Amino acid sequence: MLQPILKTVDLNDSQIQYLHYPGNGPTIIMLHATGFLPWLWHPIARELNKNHSFEIIAPYFCDHRETDPDKGGFHWALLAQDFYHMCLQLDIQNPHLIGHSMGAVVATLSHTVCKLQARTMILIEPIFLPDPFYQTMMPVDQHPLAGKSIRRKNYWKDANEAYQYLRSKALFQNWDEEMLQLYIKHGMMPLDDGGLTLTCSPKREVALLMGGMHHNPWPLLDQIQCPTLIIEGGTSENQQVIDLKKATKMIPQGTYQIVEKAGHLVPMEFPMVCLDILLKFIEK
Secondary structure (H helix, E strand, C coil), X not given: CCCCEEEEEECCCCEEEEEEECCCCCEEEEECCCCCCHHHHHHHHHHHHHHHCCEEEEECCCCCCCCCHHHCCCCHHHHHHHHHHHHHHXXXXXXXXXXXXXXXXXXXXXXXXXXXXXXXXXXXXXCCCCHHHHCCCCCHHHCCCHHHHCCCCCCECCHHHHHHHHHCCHHHHCCCHHHHHHHHHHCEEECCCCCEEECXXXXXXXXXXXXXXXXXCHHHHHHCCCCEEEEEECCCHHHHCCCXXXXXXXXXXXXXXXXXXXXXXXXXXXXXXXXXHHHHHHHC
């Protein structure tokens, strides 16, 4: 079974870990959602690499900087700068950028603010909040997502208990089986007593969530210079607050596609549907 190589890139004052799938074709960079991890791209990345020869880079954004959620968290513009410098260090030029949730916004900022050139961008459920969210700083307990995440369960006695717990939660009920197993294997780490705890702790996840409120992406959308696909989950709760059809119309070469039965976590629920959509867009 094809497995990626775990590597680390040195920045001036930090390090970023990433999964590397060497290939002879164009480079695809896959940026994960808030609080998750690059291994959740694996079923898609494996097929892109094995059957289509793409070189895949999937960074891990959780703990490469110390941040305080009560002091503004980890600004996504800083995350985009770190990602941009990572690409410079690795001499990655003109990649295809694929981002999910937070990763989609980081891709957008890296391309428009940091001027990272891209062949295409595919933004899956990007967190383009309404304008008023970027005009008011709120405490953690009032943030609609961070207030829940800080109370996230963070201990299970073993992998079986973790599996049963996750399957009982609406967020994970529709996950592809391999995706859920990857999350338990790589998104949790063992403790001395044999139990499991989240690799990206609730505090770090909250720091990332709070950091998403500092840079409004809406004024940047008309500056995107590459063909861009926005993918939305047909049952995503984000539809109540995020207008991705409007965002698509603001992007000069924007295209919109909906995955009807998917929620916010489209790649985890329908990885092979995502693979088909990504391939068709990139090859077009």
